[in-house]
Amino acid sequence: MRSFHRIQGFAERLAASVRPPRGGGTNPGAQLRAVVKASTWRRPRTGGAGLVAVAGLGAAIHLGSSHRGAGSCCCDEPLAAAVGKRYARSPVRAFYLRPDADELQLLEAMAGKHGVGQSAGFELAWGDVLPPGSDIDVLIVRIPSAKDLDSLSPSLQQVIVPFAGPTGKTLQLLRDRPHLSLHNCHFNAASTSELAITLLLAATKKLLEKDADLRQTAASDPPQQWVAGWEDSSLNSVTLNGRRALVLGLGSIGSRVARVLGALGMEVHGVRRRVPTGDQATAGTGSDLRIHGLDELDSLLSVSEVVVVALPGTAATDGLLGDRQLRAMPRGSILVNVGRGSVIDEDALFEVLKEGHLGAAGLDVWFNYPMMPGQGLGSEEMRLGPSKLPFHELGNVVMTPHCGQCSTTKARDRIAELEAMLRELCQTGILPNKFDIHTGY
Template identity: 30%
Template structure:
């Protein structure tokens, strides 16, 4: 009989520990496995920096206690810091249920010969759908019309049927996508079905990879687009990619959508453009600081913004996919097979 595999399923209130446990039990087959559940606080408690890692739950002590004697950790928000790794000498594999292991100290893991995997693509469909929903909400003033009717029984939202206040439709609308990865490419397909004129800026994509869509420079895309939607990864190069200069290139009355990462966009410059009327609307799911700070100017622009609390990937299918993709990596590791999404 093989030695019992000890796994910690450090889930949360989205990727539930029981989802991880069921998926891992199926993936390891006949190998005896003990799966130890741990429930972290996210999203009921916000993530943030923990020691030297980012976007993690503040739970180092709970992680250390749970990982005693464990060889495998599957988690979404668990902080895998130098301290946690040093206190977990039996740990050999960490699988993060996210598109990137930002909550793991990769250098410390490599030093300790701990393999680190992640789960790319688990939320691409959900985020793409949410992006199009946010775009339609901003273009057609759906939240602004909903609020007075649902809240006060007021029909005042009918003013959005006047020519001056009515919105834009996607058919024939020039829409610029900044980024053409797993999410951006899905958004492009949906927008093309609506009949939008889709343009793409992505310096890492070539013409033959975008299936006939217009590939543009960033400045040209901004000058031609009535809507821009951000889909780039957040890196040192892309931080602040859309600032005051870039917003100034958009045609007057344009709309900005960001369901990617908040720091891609200069929020101060965005608020200035909305307040001045240069932009007609913005739809944001991510922000420079999360949760949105009390002194943010965005809620004061409620007639011109659609704001949601980082919900783009919030579908049950995403949680189930994340657990399943992570468990497949655990199964490969148990069988000594090459890992599919490994960074160390």
């Protein structure tokens, strides 16, 4: 432990000696200080000699040494060489438990790119069962069991769930094991944000209604003359350009949606838990985004003609949009939900759509889910449909079966995201996408 603190102290002094680059740009000293601050203790590997620091600390020492300004000095130059050589090359050992069949070939390709002999490399293995006596730092698993986590102690440090929303069962397992950190994977951000825009346009442009009418006319017997849109005012639809949109949740999905809405000419506002300094005062038109706190939700809803929900399902977001909030939206507004069904009150949503207060909705997430034994998903008392209410009878609702992640590139995108996460852990000592098991996102 004393040696680790000596190394850490050296890295801090080295960070202070790094000069900012001429002409601006990223300051390596600031990068180094961030890595040092995040550095934690790593237990010895089986058969290893002594304790070692996270790989990122050694890598950071090399980073700082290569950027020190002329004339700067450090009394621990020999230590820099020794520690950097040892720790920067300490591989991270990861295991992917029960991967999907379509991921196996991609995993083979990724494993071939990252080995022990490479700088900032990692060892990756996978399988349907954990090998006995495993010495693993990072476990990748969809639905971990208590046995999975406990069998890897004490080497295991991080758990990656390879999708966005860990189940309640997984969260409880990690709460009971505070020495482990949980991380999620945002591989589906592109496909889900694309679906959100698709639902919005389909609902706004009455796409399903127009498609069904034209098909019916074309299939009629005897044949009927079809009517062009310019001759039928009932086919008129809302134009989004110049209108105001509100995005609830500005994570990897919501932020993408906001950029597209801006490109469509909308005035885009977003709500998130924390408002970054300075963003509140930015322009709110075109492709710019004005960010607000949750305390402004009611006033924003009253002036937003499009609302896109991209929030996770947590205790804080449960029922966030109830009858009062939905009726506060201007009459004829459009609502899209690609976050979680629990964010919107089921009964209130059905009523405002049935009455026509909301002009239309595009829904990909629901209130009832199929039971998935052992995974903490679904309900044994669920009804067969996605809701207890007949949303399918409403002509102003576009329905999809929670398929935001469904893509022909799903496996490729997931493996690419996992690779990027492991590479960052090797290079900086920090595994991205840390999930707060207490807040639920």
